Amino acid sequence: MRLRKVINHKPRRQAAARGLAGVLMLAALAxxxxxxxxxxxxxxxxxxxxxxxxxxxxxxxxxxxxVAPGWLRAQRDDFAQFxxxxxxxxxxxxxxxxxxxxxxxxxxxxxxxxxxxxIEAEQFDQRAGLAKDRRLLEIFLHRPGAPGTLALxxxxxxxxxxxxxAEAPAGRARPAALARRxxxxxxxxxxxxxxxxxxxxxASLRPEIGDPSxxxxxxxxxxxxxxxxxxxxxxxxxxxxxxxVLTWGRAPRPGVLARPSAPEFRLDEAERQALxxxxxxxxxxxxxxxxxxRADWGGALLLGMARLAALDESIASARLVFLHQAASAAPxxxxxxxxxxxxxxxxxxxxxxxxxxxEWAYVGLEQAANLFLAAGEAGSGVAxxxxxxxxxxxxxxxxxxxxxxxxxxxxxxxxxxQAYEDALARLYAYNLLGRNCASEIFRVLxxxxxxSEASIRAxxxxxxxxxxxxxxxxxIPFVSFQAVGAHWRVVATDTLxxxxxxxxxxxxxAENPLLVDLRESNVLTASLYRWHxxxxxxxxxxxxxxxxxxxxxxxxxxxxxxxxxxGLFTWPWDGGGNLWQGAKGALISLPELFFFNIxxxxxxxxxxxxx
Amino acid sequence: xxxxxxxxxLLLAAVLLPACSFSTSSKSSSDLASSPSSLVPSAxxxxxxxxxxxxxxxxxxxxxxxxxxxxxxxxxxxxIADQYGLTHWDADKSTYxxxxxxxxxxxxxQPQYEAxxxxxxxxxAWKMDAIAEGYQP
Numbered sequence: 027m028r029l030r031k032v033i034n035h036k037p038r039r040q041a042a043a044r045g046l047a048g049v050l051m052l053a054a055l056a057x058x059x060x061x062x063x064x065x066x067x068x069x070x071x072x073x074x075x076x077x078x079x080x081x082x083x084x085x086x087x088x089x090x091x092x093v094a095p096g097w098l099r100a101q102r103d104d105f106a107q108f109x110x111x112x113x114x115x116x117x118x119x120x121x122x123x124x125x126x127x128x129x130x131x132x133x134x135x136x137x138x139x140x141x142x143x144x145i146e147a148e149q150f151d152q153r154a155g156l157a158k159d160r161r162l163l164e165i166f167l168h169r170p171g172a173p174g175t176l177a178l179x180x181x182x183x184x185x186x187x188x189x190x191x192a193e194a195p196a197g198r199a200r201p202a203a204l205a206r207r208x209x210x211x212x213x214x215x216x217x218x219x220x221x222x223x224x225x226x227x228x229a230s231l232r233p234e235i236g237d238p239s240x241x242x243x244x245x246x247x248x249x250x251x252x253x254x255x256x257x258x259x260x261x262x263x264x265x266x267x268x269x270x271v272l273t274w275g276r277a278p279r280p281g282v283l284a285r286p287s288a289p290e291f292r293l294d295e296a297e298r299q300a301l302x303x304x305x306x307x308x309x310x311x312x313x314x315x316x317x318x319x320r321a322d323w324g325g326a327l328l329l330g331m332a333r334l335a336a337l338d339e340s341i342a343s344a345r346l347v348f349l350h351q352a353a354s355a356a357p358x359x360x361x362x363x364x365x366x367x368x369x370x371x372x373x374x375x376x377x378x379x380x381x382x383x384x385e386w387a388y389v390g391l392e393q394a395a396n397l398f399l400a401a402g403e404a405g406s407g408v409a410x411x412x413x414x415x416x417x418x419x420x421x422x423x424x425x426x427x428x429x430x431x432x433x434x435x436x437x438x439x440x441x442x443x444q445a446y447e448d449a450l451a452r453l454y455a456y457n458l459l460g461r462n463c464a465s466e467i468f469r470v471l472x473x474x475x476x477x478s479e480a481s482i483r484a485x486x487x488x489x490x491x492x493x494x495x496x497x498x499x500x501x502i503p504f505v506s507f508q509a510v511g512a513h514w515r516v517v518a519t520d521t522l523x524x525x526x527x528x529x530x531x532x533x534x535x536a537e538n539p540l541l542v543d544l545r546e547s548n549v550l551t552a553s554l555y556r557w558h559x560x561x562x563x564x565x566x567x568x569x570x571x572x573x574x575x576x577x578x579x580x581x582x583x584x585x586x587x588x589x590x591x592x593g594l595f596t597w598p599w600d601g602g603g604n605l606w607q608g609a610k611g612a613l614i615s616l617p618e619l620f621f622f623n624i625x626x627x628x629x630x631x632x633x634x635x636x637x
Numbered sequence: 638x639x640x641x642x643x644x645x646x647l648l649l650a651a652v653l654l655p656a657c658s659f660s661t662s663s664k665s666s667s668d669l670a671s672s673p674s675s676l677v678p679s680a681x682x683x684x685x686x687x688x689x690x691x692x693x694x695x696x697x698x699x700x701x702x703x704x705x706x707x708x709x710x711x712x713x714x715x716x717i718a719d720q721y722g723l724t725h726w727d728a729d730k731s732t733y734x735x736x737x738x739x740x741x742x743x744x745x746x747q748p749q750y751e752a753x754x755x756x757x758x759x760x761x762a763w764k765m766d767a768i769a770e771g772y773q774p
Binding site for chain 2: 140141144145148151248249250251252253257311314318319320321322326329330384385386389393
């Protein structure tokens with residue numbers, strides 16, 4: 027889809043006014059010119075009533091999102107992904123200032139923003155690890171509400187829920203071909219000895235709990251997350267599960283492998299031979315896992331064995347058999363089907379003529395096959411998760427500690443977890459007026475440019491053309507956008523209209539514009555928009571009209587109030603959902619009475635496969 | 638009515654104006670549904686490049702950190718690889734080339750570089766060769 031693009035070049039006289047020094051500096055920068063983009067995303071009902079701000083560096087968008095429980099976290103998205111979410115699903119218009127900078131400045135900013143992400147990733151990973159540890163200890167202690175079992179990633183490829191490593195499996199062991207190769211490579215009895223060693227190691231596992239008084243977190247210091255006890259425990263279980271699958275010769279569970287009958291999945295001899303070669307590569311890798319220093323080798327072995335089984339069937343049947351990854355439901359879409367078919371055929375043709383198949387290519391084929399299968403079966407264009415999780419709920423047998431010892435460990439863990447939570451809250455608390463999505467961009471930017479206010483100002487002037495502090499009122503997203511336009515070296519400004527506005531413009535070109543405007547002005551007759559429960563009740567769209575906004579806003583206000591009123595009666599059934607939505611609808615209709623628009627209507631179910 | 642609504646609306650607008658996007662985890666970058674193009678083979682090179690960049694950046698930070706443990710390094714690499722759908726990251730040459738780039742980016746001294754090359758490369762020749770390849774300017 028072509029975009030309406032409005033480029034406003036800055037008047038030359040404005041550049042001249044910056045003086046000779048500035049011109050010379052621009053000339054020097056031109057030799058290694060790059061650009062950055064400051065993005066302002068206008069208001070929307072669902073998640074940002076006041077708009078959003080972001081910084082685009084090449085294809086990456088860095089921004090800060092308000093997350094539960096009231097914190098602000100750095101985020102990095104691919105621009106296409108960012109636009110899909112904000113511009114299409116949330117139906118919001120994106121405004122962009124393109125700012126000319128040197129390559130060195132672009133790299134400097136990318137480095138700083140990415141460092142923030144890396145620091146946060148470690149700290150929040152540590153937080154997630156503490157939560158997992160606590161849950162596991164509660165399982166061990168059979169606390170009320172604790173499930174009693176543990177979701178073990180990858181185990182569900184072969185094992186049913188309720189698997190217990192401490193119990194001997196039923197049936198007769200028929201070691202897999204891979205098990206024989208392992209024993210040939212590492213000696214007879216190797217697998218049994220490995221299992222014994224793992225059991226001993228698991229029994230001696232202990233949680234390592236930090237001292238809350240020694241906790242020192244900083245938003246500027248990179249500190250690798252310590253390995254969580256729950257992760258070490260799960261790694262042991264995964265390894266034991268993998269060894270049991272190997273030594274008992276388990277086949278993948280029903281449903282794990284997809285065996286589609288469509289003609290596109292047929293393999294010619296060259297494609298089949300490519301899979302034969304990849305099978306040998308994969309088997310060699312799985313053998314190597316037994317020498318690996320990876321703690322999570324068991325999970326990799328489970329996944330690899332499932333793929334070996336898929337490859338064996340593919341090679342035997344000359345039809346592509348692959349790990350089946352469930353795609354979530356989405357509306358049928360002919361374009362999603364055509365797109366996913368083309369992508370699958372392209373991936374399949376890559377089996378031959380492109381050198382030896384590697385994991386990147388095989389996983390790409392597997393994912394493309396799943397997308398195509400999902401699009402064909404359910405009309406869904408939704409991509410599966412990157413790596414199939416296939417968890418099974420397995421019995422969590424505790425390592426050898428007494429109940430009193432576990433209770434003591436849990437008490438210490440809870441104290442440490444609380445201290446960690448408090449420390450994170452101090453670092454990352456969202457503050458409407460002092461620490462929000464716009465102010466944080468300028469704070470990090472300042473960190474990249476200098477250490478003192480004077481040096482930041484000087485470097486901002488040199489590298490960006492001027493300074494935007496992010497302090498009042500520049501922490502308001504749209505004010506920050508104006509400030510960037512006024513102070514930075516902006517060479518172009520353009521607008522990426524929201525999804526609905528783009529579709530509306532298309533329709534106006536194809537049909538009678540007056541009829542289109544009338545039809546699409548309200549949710550009752552609109553063909554581009556279907557009301558859904560995620561949006562509060564409303565009648566008129568007011569984002570494309572200005573003068574009629576107060577009148578339409580009055581009707582929308584009434585609709586919101588009506589939904590809220592109905593919510594009083596439906597409360598017992600919907601948990602107050604309608605009441606809340608109605609109140610929200612009424613509130614965001616109020617500004618419309620004074621020509622201010624927040625509501626756009628959203629499209630949360632847009633498939634990911636493009637238009 | 639207007640006398641009531643006007644200040645209320647302005648107050649509401651003043652409160653809401655600076656509000657930022659509220660995220661749910663499903664809307665984060667891990668929401669691959671919003672970016673299927675990053676998964677398909679035609680985008681393979683871009684995806685691989687993204688993986689290498691992430692490994693490089695993480696390595697550069699890790700080796701500068703005073704309390705990094707090798708097991709934590711491997712665990713993080715596994716998580717980065719998982720985001721790209723890669724399981725056998727420890728057998729993929731690109732992982733070690735990216736580690737080498739990270740060591741270069743960290744600006745280590747030669748002895749530090751040699752020590753990290755051996756430890757992060759598991760003292761295996763092919764891994765250390767790949768690290769050296771990535772370390773080249």
